Amino acid sequence: MEVSTVDSDSRPTIMITNDDGIDAPGLRALVRVLVSTQLYNVLVCAPDSEKSAVSQSITWRHPISVKRVAIEGTTSYAVSGTPADCTSLGVSKALFPSIPDLVLSGINMGSNCGYHVVYSGTVAGAREAFFKGIPSASLSYEWIGGRSNIEDYTLAAEACLPIISAMLVGVKAQTFPRNCFLNIDFPTDIANHRGYKVTKQGRCISKMGWIRVTSDSQGGKMLSTMTMDPTSSVECNMSSESSELFARQVISAAVADEDTDFKYLQEGYITVTPLAALSRAEIECEIFLEAWLPGVVARPSPSAL
Incomplete structure (x- = not known):
């Protein structure tokens, strides 16, 4: 056919x-x-x-x-x-x-x-x-x-x-x-x-930090998972001797x-x-704020200091 x-x-x-x-x-x-x-x-x-x-x-x-x-x-x-x-x-x-x-x-x-x-x-x-x-x-x-x-x-x-x-x-x-x-x-x-x-959608996220690097340091491309691809290098384009360079570093991977x-x-x-466009806060937060906000606006707030 x-x-x-x-x-x-x-x-x-x-x-x-x-x-x-x-x-x-x-x-x-x-x-x-x-x-x-x-x-x-x-x-x-x-x-x-x-x-x-x-x-x-x-x-x-x-x-x-x-x-x-x-x-x-x-x-x-x-x-x-x-x-x-x-x-x-x-x-x-x-x-x-x-x-x-x-x-x-x-x-x-x-x-x-x-x-x-x-x-x-x-x-x-x-x-x-x-x-x-x-x-x-x-x-x-x-x-x-x-x-x-x-x-x-x-x-x-x-x-x-x-x-x-x-x-x-x-x-x-x-x-x-x-x-x-x-x-x-x-x-x-x-x-x-x-x-x-x-x-x-879960809450998992990789823990990130920073590391000081030099212009010839080898690092890796950051993937969307916030893990590193070691086959590529960190691009360091700053040439000023007075500048310091810092690159992101994965401290721990995401946990499911x-x-x-x-x-x-x-x-x-x-x-x-x-x-959707933005994630809503957890329902527990909404419940807390519904009870909390009327009291906040009803009286002057004491100093937090």
């Missing part, structure tokens, strides 16, 4: 961004997999260089530059700004003629779980689309040096296809929720993952808390975690 070619004008449009840069293997693998399906119009609007751990920062005081990049099967641009800039520009109709149906950010080198989502430029790329009312998902692969390889990104992208397809079906039918976006993490052994699991994203990722699941 012959399968007819899908009319490109009728296909849903997916825009891809990331924080590792437009040349990153994770983004390129995601693009190749999506293009190979011939089911989607694929747009790319991504940083022209690495912008890891910039969170939701935006460029405000000066223009950003945009350059057309040749990526087969796509319309692609490299942008001098942050991931949030890229998403904002890409969905604005100032760069592309239409608004995408779905925004994907990734695939990131390093997982994004627990409190680390606050630092993540990858998550910010998806969150910015959420701010604009566009369905989105951030995609991250738990890269571990010595165990992971470039082909794992392709496996992760392929594993995400059912979720992408289902999201778009839900968007078209107006049944997919608009009050959240998805944060999807792929385990290191993606080829033998244990399935898909909806999880909640119960029934949350990081725990199930460590167990080998592909975790799907709904996120």
Whole structure:
């Protein structure tokens, strides 16, 4: 039975961004997999260089530059700004003629779980689309040096296809929720993952410190997991003899808390975690403040000193 070619004008449009840069293997693998399906119009609007751990920062005081990049099967641009800039520009109709149906950010080198989502430029790329009312998902692969390889990104992208397809079906039918976006993490052994699991954001975070370094010190690239990639070096660009250099240092790795994203990722699941713009405080805090605030404003507060 012959399968007819899908009319490109009728296909849903997916825009891809990331924080590792437009040349990153994770983004390129995601693009190749999506293009190979011939089911989607694929747009790319991504940083022209690495912008890891910039969170939701935006460029405000000066223009950003945009350059057309040749990526087969796509319309692609490299942008001098942050991931949030890229998403904002890409969905604005100032760069592309239409608004995408779905925004994907990734695939990131390093997982994004627990409190680390606050630092993540990858998550910010998806969150910015959420701010604009566009369905989105951030995609991250738990890269571990010595165990992971470039082909794992392709496996992760392929594993995400059912979720992408289902999201778009839900968007078209107006049944997919608009009050959240998805944060999807792929385990290191993606080829033998244990399935898909909806999880909640945990509280795990790596304990960080600082170490004094010299201009020729060797360190490592900080991954989104706040672990170090020893295959790269710390960039030390300050040349003044009167300046001192300090680099971040992982004191202890994140520890999984119960029934949350990081725990199930460590167990080998592909975790799907709904996120909103900001995390609400724990209900215990709300209860405490409801009882505490009336008394605070009803009488002058004694000095804390």
